[in-house]
Amino acid sequence: MALSDASDVTAQVGQGTPARKPTRIFKNLSSKIASLPMVFTALVIFVGGTVWTIVYSFTSSGLLPRLKWVGLDQYERLWSSRKWMVSIENLAVYGICSLILTLVIGFTLAALLDRKVRGEGMLRTIFLYPFALSFIVTGLVWQWILNPQLGLQNVVRGMGWESFAFDPMNNSKIVMFGLLIAGLWQGTGLIMCIMLAGLRGIDEDIWKAARVDGIGTVKTYIRVIIPMMRPVFVTSLVLIGSGIVKLYDLVVAQTSGGPGISSQVPAMYVMTSMFGGQNLGQGFAASTMMLVTVVIILVPWAILEFGGKKRG
Amino acid sequence: MADSGTMTAAMTGPRGPKPKRAFNRTNIMIYGTLIVVALYYALPLYVMIVTSLKGLPEIQMGNIFAPPMEITFEPWVKAWAQACTGINCDGLSRGFWNSVRILIPSLIISVAVASVNGYALSMWKFKGSEVFFGILMIGAFIPYQIMLYPIVILLREAGLYGSLTGLVLVHVAFGMPINTLLFRNYFASIPEELFKAARVDGAGFWAIFFRIMLPMSLPIFVVSLIIQVTGIWNDFLFGVTYISSPDRYPMTVQLNNIVNSVQGVKEYNVNMAATLLTGLVPLVIYFASGKLFVRGIAAGAVKG
Missing domain, CATH: 1.10.3720.10 (MetI-like)
Structure with a gap:
């Protein structure tokens, strides 16, 4: 009712004013002027910056960017660099473990909290607070806890288990797992929150129906609830995935890429080539590869998410 | 997990009234897991606080998880006002x-x-x-x-x-x-x-x-x-x-x-x-x- 009234009045006002068109242009103009910062950010920084870097990744830029074409040379050098290969392997190990464990832990915690436990608020606060902290703080705390001489290893040995060995800060074979422990500590709370929101969105009748049919709780979760939460899982996957590709601060703080180059990651390769090694072309090529990885993660998601909507 | 459940049941079962639902096996499992995980999440914050209140000799000898024997605020003062980065020593x-x-x-x-x-x-x-x-x-x-x-x-x-x-x-x-x-x-x-x-x-x-x-x-x-x-x-x-x-x-x-x-x-x-x-x-x-x-x-x- 109110709506039709308003549009009637608008129509009358519109008819009464001779200069209707200029008014409309002016009205759009305000909005356009107000949106200028957004347009600038979207076009110049996001699109312009990305395209610029991709273009310059085909040049021989060293200390300064130069438009001297070298084709795929930078990429060939990149893929024949041992440091880059180590980075990629590390990211793959960290990424796969982090993806699986974050989903499993995040969902399990959310499911446990959803069993109407007492003190849910307090537990949620504890699980989520690491997410408020920066990766630098996270990395430094875990560097200290995992300190081989004075940290966790020392305490366990002191309790009588003399041969206990867990020294990811010194051992290049397990250093990525040291980072993983810190990364999981920081990031699982967020996924738990998203999963909990997803669980709360599920109709109580589903549970009643499962109980009537005599299906156990665990089985109900696996067979009924998880398939129903597919969109939540997909969102979580995208979040975790794009976070993993960006992994940088944590490594800088916790291990500085060491021991040796054993905990290098692609983002670190980009930073050292660009700002440390005066090797811009390598940095551009490596960051383009990072973009390619994200695209590989995002495109299937976009098709699932937006392609599905059109059909439905 | 099952052991602890039956043990609790054996201890509380025969005497008092029927065990309350709050103490059944599933609940013990749920709360147990949640508390253990909560400890893992809370641990780093605790370690940060405890370590920052200890003196350096105590840290080098002792247990990283132990509470400080002597509380000192000197590390805080030093971190805020004296810690060095490069040539500047005016702290964080x-x-x-x-x-x-x-x-x-x-x-x-x-x-x-x-x-x-x-x-x-x-x-x-x-x-x-x-x-x-x-x-x-x-x-x-x-x-x-x-x-x-x-x-x-x-x-x-x-x-x-x-x-x-x-x-x-x-x-x-x-x-x-x-x-x-x-x-x-x-x-x-x-x-x-x-x-x-x-x-x-x-x-x-x-x-x-x-x-x-x-x-x-x-x-x-x-x-x-x-x-x-x-x-x-x-x-x-x-x-x-x-x-x-x-x-x-x-x-x-x-x-x-x-x-x-x-x-x-x-x-x-x-x-x-x-x-x-x-x-x-x-x-x-x-x-x-x-x-x-x-x-x-x-x-x-x-x-x-």
């Missing part, structure tokens, strides 16, 4: 004030810009506005590394490279996707009649924004502020890239330089005091804001 306070000077203008500008963006996108759509918004959203997922160098050039051209102003602008740009999304979704949920009524009364773009929309959207401003404070305070990548002199480094960058510097004896207690000091601002925001923080990250889940 320098980084703290740099971070404050970066944070405040970034906050004001980015929330102002994002609210106007969201308002324009939801109520004053123009040709192409959705396209720009789409680009902005995709931009949130692109690895920042690919845009770092072009921004160096832009800032250098503008004469802002290495300055706090330059870093503020970078924070405004990269905070824009998530905050614009937040405001756009909020304004889109406001009934259209309200907007139309204001139009009929002759109010324009800015009048409607300031007189009607702003007063209605205080909660979303708080959510946006929370996202931005934690995001900007915790940033390391932009600080280390766009600030050229150690004098102007934000707190996270200075903290990393203090703790990971190779010279001298490692003062673990000072390091942990410094780490805790850096984490204090987002922690206070987190514990004070409670549900709003959760709402912020749920809404901002796309930030990635």
Whole structure:
């Protein structure tokens, strides 16, 4: 009712004013002027910056960017660099473990909290607070806890288990797992929150129906609830995935890429080539590869998410 | 797991009344798991606090998890006022004030810009506005590394490279996707009649924004502020890239330089005091804001 009234009045006002068109242009103009910062950010920084870097990744830029074409040379050098290969392997190990464990832990915690436990608020606060902290703080705390001489290893040995060995800060074979422990500590709370929101969105009748049919709780979760939460899982996957590709601060703080180059990651390769090694072309090529990885993660998601909507 | 359950049942079973439901096996399992996991999450905060209150000899001899035998606040004083980075020995306070000077203008500008963006996108759509918004959203997922160098050039051209102003602008740009999304979704949920009524009364773009929309959207401003404070305070990548002199480094960058510097004896207690000091601002925001923080990250889940 109110709506039709308003549009009637608008129509009358519109008819009464001779200069209707200029008014409309002016009205759009305000909005356009107000949106200028957004347009600038979207076009110049996001699109312009990305395209610029991709273009310059085909040049021989060293200390300064130069438009001297070298084709795929930078990429060939990149893929024949041992440091880059180590980075990629590390990211793959960290990424796969982090993806699986974050989903499993995040969902399990959310499911446990959803069993109407007492003190849910307090537990949620504890699980989520690491997410408020920066990766630098996270990395430094875990560097200290995992300190081989004075940290966790020392305490366990002191309790009588003399041969206990867990020294990811010194051992290049397990250093990525040291980072993983810190990364999981920081990031699982967020996924738990998203999963909990997803669980709360599920109709109580589903549970009643499962109980009537005599299906156990665990089985109900696996067979009924998880398939129903597919969109939540997909969102979580995208979040975790794009976070993993960006992994940088944590490594800088916790291990500085060491021991040796054993905990290098692609983002670190980009930073050292660009700002440390005066090797811009390598940095551009490596960051383009990072973009390619994200695209590989995002495109299937976009098709699932937006392609599905059109059909439905 | 089953053992502990039957044991409890054997101990409480025969005597008193029928065991209460609160103590059945499933509940013990649920609470047990939750408490163990909660300990793992709480442990680092505890270790930070405990270590920062111990003297160095006690740390070198003792157990990292043990509470301090003698509480000393000296590490805190040293971390705040005396810790060295390079030639400057005036502690983390320098980084703290740099971070404050970066944070405040970034906050004001980015929330102002994002609210106007969201308002324009939801109520004053123009040709192409959705396209720009789409680009902005995709931009949130692109690895920042690919845009770092072009921004160096832009800032250098503008004469802002290495300055706090330059870093503020970078924070405004990269905070824009998530905050614009937040405001756009909020304004889109406001009934259209309200907007139309204001139009009929002759109010324009800015009048409607300031007189009607702003007063209605205080909660979303708080959510946006929370996202931005934690995001900007915790940033390391932009600080280390766009600030050229150690004098102007934000707190996270200075903290990393203090703790990971190779010279001298490692003062673990000072390091942990410094780490805790850096984490204090987002922690206070987190514990004070409670549900709003959760709402912020749920809404901002796309930030990635």
